[in-house]
Amino acid sequence: MTNPTARQTTQQTRPARRLTAAWLVTCCSLLMPMTAISCDNHGPGFGFYPMNKHLKSASDLSSPIAQGMALASKPRYTVAVGVTSEVPYTVIVPESFSDAKVLWQADDTVNLSGAYDQAIAPATDAELVLTVAPTKAGTYVVRGKLSGTLGGEQDSQSASKSAFILIKAVGEDGNLAKTTN
Structure with missing residues (x-):
């Protein structure tokens, strides 16, 4: 029942x-x-331009201005801790841009040298080298930004392109990180 x-x-x-x-x-x-609707660099949920701008991300709005500019590199590198390694990257700046500059930034445990903060001349298509030397084992992100000004003095507009490189620093024994108990 x-x-x-x-x-x-x-x-x-x-x-x-x-x-x-x-x-x-x-x-x-x-x-x-x-x-x-998202930012090109971060994926869904990030990079929203202020509201009432038809919910477009900031990179979508600046992409027509920055057309022709490029900052590119291989997305991943594996390097040894304490060893200086070269990371090549490509910069393209059209003739119509002025005051172009490339800037790479990383965590304090990754020492950057070489072409990490450099002014770029107009009409440049070059391969530059970033020197990376991590001090601790781990995975780090190196962020790069190419910025420039399009147009003359009166009607100039700034534009930028971004790139990210994932650096995997391994220790002497090949381990990513050392742990102690």
């Missing part, structure tokens, strides 16, 4: 479950387009 009160309770909660499921589907269908 079944308990009649248990059957009544199940029948009473069924509409509430359906309403909850419908609400969940509605929320998910509304949030999916919102998470698709």
Whole structure:
């Protein structure tokens, strides 16, 4: 025999479950387009330009201005701790840009030298070398930004391109990090 009160309770909660499921589907269908709008460098949810700008990211809005500029490198490098390694990267600056500059930054445990803070002449298509020397084992991000000014003095607009390099620093024994117990 079944308990009649248990059957009544199940029948009473069924509409509430359906309403909850419908609400969940509605929320998910509304949030999916919102998470698709994102910054090119970080992925969904980052880099939103201020509201009332049609929800475009800052990189989307500056990309027509920065067309022709390029800052590129291989995305991943594995280097030994304490050893100086060269990381080549490419810079392209069109003739219409002035005051172009490339700047690379990293954590304090990664020493940067070479062409990490350098002015770039207009009409440049060059391969430069960034020198990296990590002091501790681990994984580090080196962030690069190429910025410049398009146009003359009166109607100039600034533009920039970004790049990221993942540096994996391994110890002498090939381990990523040393742990002590």
